[in-house]
């Protein structure tokens with residue numbers, strides 16, 4: 001499994017959100033030396049499929065973010081289908097329930113020591129308390145993140161995806177063991193866009209994040225390599 005980051009730059013995972021495999025390759029090629037992994041997600045996978053992942057994989061460890069969410073049998077089958085791509089990390093929605101997370105973990109075990117880190121997405125960082133309550137969840141994001149974190153970790157997830165604002169409460173409740181991957185990260189002065197629960201890179205790391213997922217502030221910059229290096233330079237330790 002991908003080890004916890006050793007240098008500040010390894011904490012950063014640029015989100016390569018594009019439908020164009022050539023652009024994904026170009027970004028991965030230029031960003032790989034300055035980061036710990038690259039994230040490929042639904043936009044690329046639905047446009048260009050597994051072949052795009054195969055092309056990027058030799059350049060950097062791949063966080064394959066497909067946010068699986070279905071019945072346990074279907075999710076287990078999807079995990080088995082993804083293992084030949086050798087992703088370093090895979091996501092699934094904790095809201096799919098304990099049996100679904102457990103089925104994913106069992107399927108992933110087939111890869112042995114090379115199995116991907118299984119990350120359970122808690123509450124999407126685009127949801128504020130009002131948007132979350134519209135889905136029928138009362139009590140606010142922190143409470144729901146902690147509830148889903150407990151469920152997912154007990155069912156076999158290696159780590160969690162949460163916003164920077166829940167990192168401290170998760171560390172208080174579950175200690176250092178869970179791997180915490182944190183999107184919703186915005187360098188001071190950059191646009192939040194559709195992200196609702198945000199903090200700066202330094203704040204997220206100080207709270208206890210292991211990896212930071214950062215997309216548009218890097219890929220939308222005039223010079224993505226310089227943007228990545230600037231963020232890494234501002235991280236503690």
Ligand SMILES: O=C(O)c1cc(=O)[nH]c(=O)n1[C@@H]1O[C@H](COP(=O)(O)O)[C@@H](O)[C@H]1O
Pocket residue numbers: 015017039041065091121123124125126161162183184185193195213214215216217
């Ligand atoms: O699983 C994720 O990576 C994820 C979970 C979440 O709650 N929020 C979230 O933004 N993400 C992903 O993180 C990336 C954030 O991108 P930017 O908002 O451009 O920095 C996107 O690729 C999202 O798909």
